[in-house]
Amino acid sequence: xxxxxxxxxxxxxxxxxxxxxxxxxxxxxxxxxxxxxxxxxxxxxxxxxxxxxxxxxxxxxxxxxxxxxxxxxxxxxxxxxxxxxxxxxxxxxxxxxxxxxxxxxxxxxxxxxxxxxxxxxxxxxxxxxxxxxxxxxxxxxxxxxxxxxxxxxxxxxxxxxxxxxxxxxxxxxxxxxxxxxxxxxxxxxxxxxxxxxxxxxxxxxxxxxxxxxxxxxxxxxxxxxxxxxxxxxxxxxxxxxxxxxxxxxxxxxxxxxxxxxxxxxxxxxxxxxxxxxxxxxxxxxxxxxxxxxxxxxxxxxx
Amino acid sequence: xxxxxxxxxxxxxxxxxxxxxxxxxxxxxxxxxxxxxxxxxxxxxxxxxxxxxxxxxxxxxxxxxxxxxxxxxxxxxxxxxxxxxxxxxxxxxxxxxxxxxxxxxxxxxxxxxxxxxxxxxxxxxxxxxxxxxxxxxxxxxxxxxxxxxxxxxxxxxxxxxxxxxxxxxxxxxxxxxxxxxxxxxxxxxxxxxxxxxxxxxxxxxxxxxxxxxxxxxxxxxxxxxxxxxxxxxxxxxxxxxxxxxxxxxxxxxxxxxxxxxxxxxxxxxxxxxxxxxxxxxxxxxxxxxxxxxxxxxxxxxxxxxxxxxxxxxxxxxxxxxxxxxxxxxxxxxxxxxxxxxxxxxxxxxxxxxxxxxxxxxxxxxxxxxxxxxxxxxxxxxxxxxxxxxxxxxxxxxxxxxxxxxxxxxxxxxxxxxxxxxxxxxxxxxxxxxxxxxxxxxxxx
Numbered sequence: 001x002x003x004x005x006x007x008x009x010x011x012x013x014x015x016x017x018x019x020x021x022x023x024x025x026x027x028x029x030x031x032x033x034x035x036x037x038x039x040x041x042x043x044x045x046x047x048x049x050x051x052x053x054x055x056x057x058x059x060x061x062x063x064x065x066x067x068x069x070x071x072x073x074x075x076x077x078x079x080x081x082x083x084x085x086x087x088x089x090x091x092x093x094x095x096x097x098x099x100x101x102x103x104x105x106x107x108x109x110x111x112x113x114x115x116x117x118x119x120x121x122x123x124x125x126x127x128x129x130x131x132x133x134x135x136x137x138x139x140x141x142x143x144x145x146x147x148x149x150x151x152x153x154x155x156x157x158x159x160x161x162x163x164x165x166x167x168x169x170x171x172x173x174x175x176x177x178x179x180x181x182x183x184x185x186x187x188x189x190x191x192x193x194x195x196x197x198x199x200x201x202x203x204x205x206x207x208x209x210x211x212x213x214x215x216x217x218x219x220x221x222x223x224x225x226x227x228x229x230x231x232x233x234x235x236x237x238x239x240x241x242x243x244x245x246x247x248x249x250x251x252x253x254x255x256x257x258x259x260x261x262x263x264x265x266x267x268x269x270x271x272x273x274x275x276x277x278x279x280x281x282x283x284x285x286x287x288x289x290x291x292x293x294x295x296x297x298x299x300x301x302x
Numbered sequence: 303x304x305x306x307x308x309x310x311x312x313x314x315x316x317x318x319x320x321x322x323x324x325x326x327x328x329x330x331x332x333x334x335x336x337x338x339x340x341x342x343x344x345x346x347x348x349x350x351x352x353x354x355x356x357x358x359x360x361x362x363x364x365x366x367x368x369x370x371x372x373x374x375x376x377x378x379x380x381x382x383x384x385x386x387x388x389x390x391x392x393x394x395x396x397x398x399x400x401x402x403x404x405x406x407x408x409x410x411x412x413x414x415x416x417x418x419x420x421x422x423x424x425x426x427x428x429x430x431x432x433x434x435x436x437x438x439x440x441x442x443x444x445x446x447x448x449x450x451x452x453x454x455x456x457x458x459x460x461x462x463x464x465x466x467x468x469x470x471x472x473x474x475x476x477x478x479x480x481x482x483x484x485x486x487x488x489x490x491x492x493x494x495x496x497x498x499x500x501x502x503x504x505x506x507x508x509x510x511x512x513x514x515x516x517x518x519x520x521x522x523x524x525x526x527x528x529x530x531x532x533x534x535x536x537x538x539x540x541x542x543x544x545x546x547x548x549x550x551x552x553x554x555x556x557x558x559x560x561x562x563x564x565x566x567x568x569x570x571x572x573x574x575x576x577x578x579x580x581x582x583x584x585x586x587x588x589x590x591x592x593x594x595x596x597x598x599x600x601x602x603x604x605x606x607x608x609x610x611x612x613x614x615x616x617x618x619x620x621x622x623x624x625x626x627x628x629x630x631x632x633x634x635x636x637x638x639x640x641x642x643x644x645x646x647x648x649x650x651x652x653x654x655x656x657x658x659x660x661x662x663x664x665x666x667x668x669x670x671x672x673x674x675x676x677x678x679x680x681x682x683x684x685x686x687x688x689x690x691x692x693x694x695x696x697x698x699x700x701x702x703x704x705x706x707x708x709x710x711x712x713x714x715x716x717x718x719x720x721x722x723x724x725x726x727x728x729x730x731x732x733x734x735x736x737x738x739x740x741x742x743x744x745x746x
Contacts, residue, residue, distance in 0.1 A: 054555060054608065061611035063603065065558045065746050066518030066550025073462050073512040088709075092743040095431055098512050100460035105428050127710060127738075227708070228661060254609060 026162055029071050029102070031080035031090060032059050033280035034141040034289075035112060039079060041176045041286065042155055046165055050075075055277040058254045059085055060131065060226070064092040072097035075108070077161055079154070082111025083118065083138035107160050113138055115153045116146040119207050131226025141277065143208035144184050144290055151176055183287055187294050194297045198246040200237070200269065202260055205252045205276065209293070218246050221259055229259045234266075241267045248272045248300040270300045375424035375432075376740035380483040382416035383734055384409050390727040397496050397722050399674030399691030400648060401575040401587050404499010404531040405439075409489075409731070415440050416733065417482045419450070421742065431455045435481070450503060462512040471503045473510075473522055474544045474564040475620055476599040478502055484744055486616070486656050487702055488716045488731040492670035493622050493650030496696075497532060497595065502566075504530040504542065518550040518560070528568050532593065532624075535572030542568035546597075550746075555608045560746060564597040574633075575687065585635050587687035589644060591628010597621065601746070614658045623649040630678060632686055642680035646689065649673055650696075662706050670698040696722045710737045 028049045030036035036051035043049075050071050053059050059081070062068075072078065072093045080086050094103055101108035118136030125134060140146045155173040159166040195214045202221045210217055219237055221229045229237070241263075251260045251273045264271045274296055278289040386392075392408040409416070415438070423433040435451035453468030471479045477494060478501055490500045510522035526533070528541010535541070543566070550560030573589040598621045605614040626646040631639055650673065656666035676689045684690050702716035711734075718729040 057555075057608045058611060061609070063558070063605075063610050063746055064743060065552060065603075066548070066560050067516075067552040067558060069512060069520075070516060070518040070551070074514050088743050090743075092745060095455065095457065096464070096512070098459060098462040098464045098510070100458040103428065103457050104425070127708075254607070 026076045026158070027074050029075035029078045030280075031078070031086050032141070033277045034147075034286065035079040035081070036280045037278040037284070037286045037289070038147060038151060038154060039077075039158075040280075042151060042169060042172050043158055044168075044172055046162065046168060047158075051280050054281055055275050055279050056254050060088065062086070062089045064089045064096070068093050069096045072102065073099050075099065075102055077108045077110060077157070078102040079110045079112065081113050081138050081140065083113035083135040083140075084133045085113075085138035107157060110154060110157050112146075112150045112154075113140050115150050116140050116143075119211060120204060128224070130222070130224030132224075137204055137207045139205050140208055142206055142293075143212040144180065144187065145212060146208060147286065148177065148180055148184075151180070179287075183290070187290055191294050191297065193301050197248070197297075197301060198244070200241065200246045200249040200263070202249070202251045202257075206250055206274065213297070218244060221249075221263065234259055234263055237263060238266045241269065245269070248297075250274060250297075252276045272296050272300060375422040375434075376742070378421045378737055378739040378742050380417075380419040380421070380481075381734075381736040381738070382418050382483055383414065384416045384488060385413050385732040386411055387730040388727055389729075390725055394725075395722065396688055397492065397672065397696050398694045398724070399676060399689060399696070400496040400672065401589075401688040402496070402499070403573070403575040405501075406495045406499050406576065408729075416735075419481065419483060421451075421481075423742070425457065426454065429456065429458045431457055462514060464508075464510050464512075466508040466510075467506070469503060469505045470508070471501060472524055472526070472544050472566070473508065473546050473548075474502060474524075474566050474595070475597050475622070476560075476562060476601055476618065477620065480745065483735050483737070486618075486654060486666055487668055487700055488714060488733045489718070491620065491650075491652035491654075491668070492672050492696055492698055492722065493620065493652055496650060496672055497622055497624055497648065499531045502530070502532070504528070504533070506540075516551075518548070520548040522546050528571060532573055533568040533571045534574055535570070535590075537570070541571065542566065556606055557602070557604050558746070559600070559602045561600045562598070564595075566595040566597070568593050585686065586633040587689075588631045588633050589626060589628060590631070591626060591644065593624065593626045595622055595624040597623075603746075612658075612661060616656045617654070619651065619653045621649070621651040623647070630683055630687055630689070632683060635686075640680070640683045640686065642678040642683035644676065644678045644684065644689070646676040647674065648676070654700075662708075663704070664706060665703045666701070668698075668700040668702075670696075670700075672696040692724075694724055698722060711735075 025046055025048045026043070028039050028043070028047045030039060030049060030051045032053055033051045033055050036049045039047055039049050052068055052071070053062060080090055100106070103109060113135060121136035122129065122132050122134070125132065151173060155169050158169045191213050196216055198216045198218050200219045200221065201217055204220065204225050219240060221237065223229055223233045246269055249260055249264055249269050249271045251257055251271055253273060253275045257273070260271055274293055275289065278284050278286055386409045388408070388411055392411055395408050396402065418438045420436045421433065426432045432454045433451055437448045437450045439446050439448070449469060451470050453466050453470040455466045456464055459465065473479055477485065477491065478498070494500055504526035506524055506526035508522060508524040510520060513519040522545070524544040525540040526542045528537040529535065533542040544564060546562060546564035548560060548562040550558070552558045569592045571591070571593060575587040600619045602617045603614060606612070626644060628644055629641060630644040631641045633639070650671060652668060652670045654666060654668035656664055658664040673695050674691050676684055678684045681690060698718055698720045700716060700718045702714055704712055704714040706712045714733045716731040716733065720727040720729050
């Protein structure tokens with residue numbers, strides 16, 4: 001009897017210990033791997049980070065899967081892009097999670113696009129214009145200057161959620177800031193050769209990167225966002241590219257590359273496939289990803 | 303202004319440093335210092351950028367645009383229509399062993415309006431979410447508007463708990479919670495048609511909890527008024543109730559699954575089946591007694607690398623088993639009114655697979671099967687009500703193909719080889735479903 005109650009108390013105290021351990025770190029649910037990677041830079045061991053998507057998934061079209069609901073249920077902080085990028089799945093995850101702390105307006109709800117200047121904000125809203133976003137182009141993570149702005153805001157949020165370790169986040173943010181600025185100078189220098197280069201893009205995915213590196217976008221494969229190009233549209237593109245050529249076609253890792261390959265062969269322009277985000281699940285960092293982007297962009301202009 | 307004065311200070315500081323460091327003539331060190339100051343300026347500049355006020359931000363943590371239409375609810379309108387062709391007369395449709403009720407009848411032959419809907423939804427405040435669904439359908443040239451959903455749901459209970467109240471679709475089955483426009487086939491599985499009159503909703507309350515585990519584990523309980531088919535009648539308190547559990551997860555990035563079970567019970571109900579005319583007056587079977595239903599379901603989805611939009615396979619299986627015990631009366635029969643005891647066991651299942659093989663093309667197959675064992679004191683009464691199967695087990699095989707040019711439009715062609723009753727039927731549907739307005743999120 002005594003040993004049974006002792007083992008029961010042992011079990012209960014184990015549970016408590018487990019609960020205590022669970023409280024020791026913040027559970028972070030990142031909608032995209034770039035925010036998971038940024039959280040890792042800013043929080044280090046204080047955060048338990050889960051990325052809902054991989055770099056090879058299209059974040060517009062994710063299923064509100066049971067596994068994601070379970071992860072959202074446990075999260076202390078949800079970091080997403082916002083700007084309606086996750087409109088097809090995030091609202092459902094939040095509602096089903098039964099987690100009060102991550103609802104919109106709560107400290108545990110962080111949308112990166114709230115803290116940067118948006119490009120391509122539409123003047124007119126019409127579904128004929130494709131998968132347009134009321135708030136503008138949501139792919140803000142492709143400009144490292146945005147990453148820096150978001151890092152500052154995210155640090156404040158981490159401090160608000162975990163005030164006992166505010167100094168830890170402050171220190172890590174300071175380190176990240178100087179390292180990131182050094183890295184940006186390096187990327188800028190290395191990318192000199194590609195600045196002003198004329199490029200064709202597949203989707204409006206890289207608009208912020210184009211803005212950062214002063215690339216010159218001469219054409220887009222998708223006639224309107226989210227709609228695959230028709231053969232007629234491709235033929236028109238081919239013709240216009242004969243009049244004013246481009247040095248490369250920039251494609252995104254997760255997209256259907258068949259029309260891109262066709263245009264590349266027809267117009268004789270090389271394809272550069274850029275990974276859409278950090279390969280967080282395999283330990284890649286934000287630095288490594290931008291390094292890779294710059295390397296890949298430099299290839300056709302070497 | 304601040305930045306410029308800082309730059310001046312920097313120039314001053316650098317020249318001072320030069321004065322001091324000149325003796326050492328360490329140019330590298332000077333460059334390093336210069337770089338360090340530049341960094342500090344850049345960081346100050348970016349800090350300034352961060353601190354920019356956003357006029358439209360209402361609180362520290364709220365986002366710039368919180369809703370689809372600012373403060374209007376998100377509205378989506380579903381336009382649905384069908385062209386139906388049958389070999390048999392759709393008016394003759396029956397399921398031997400199952401008396402039909404609810405919305406169990408077939409779509410009329412030729413062109414008809416399908417199941418068009420208007421869905422309003424939004425967060426009510428920081429504590430509640432609300433949804434309101436009106437369905438429009440035409441029966442015998444009369445437009446019928448039905449309030450299918452009008453519920454609130456809590457957002458801030460925490461601990462994984464959610465309460466939903468109002469009118470809503472029960473969680474007793476996987477397909478039961480999915481709006482008709484999001485079904486993979488034009489018509490409901492036979493088991494839903496036979497047991498729930500297509501879909502089961504009622505007015506009530508649901509409490510559900512998601513467990514804090516990596517594996518998705520959900521438990522829930524629902525209490526309903528019990529006035530809607532397949533329950534029915536007046537109840538002082540809770541007329542019908544449901545308990546359910548769901549479990550699910552991922553296998554790698556490409557596979558995901560969910561399985562669920564449920565139990566539905568309703569005591570002292572008055573279930574009125576759809577009447578059938580018998581030379582003038584309609585004899586309507588009425589079941590009075592206790593009813594319970596067990597449900598099982600399993601769903602598996604595969605999408606290469608988790609890119610569901612490009613290609614995917616979905617497998618779906620559901621099983622229901624119902625037991626009824628009480629009395630059966632044929633209203634408007636006699637006099638005297640024909641009546642019998644009823645001890646009934648009805649079950650059925652369906653299995654389906656859909657395959658999205660290109661971005662805008664999808665195809666699918668489905669197989670349905672029902673079985674029943676109904677007994678009573680007067681088999682003649684059961685027979686009148688359609689509850690005698692005469693050894694026939696209703697079954698149906700379906701195949702469909704659809705063109706999905708965007709998330710908002712779909713055109714579907716479906717063929718059923720229908721053996722619901724003894725005379726086989728060939729059924730062909732050409733269906734269009736369009737959604738305009740806000741982009742609703744769809745459940746798994």
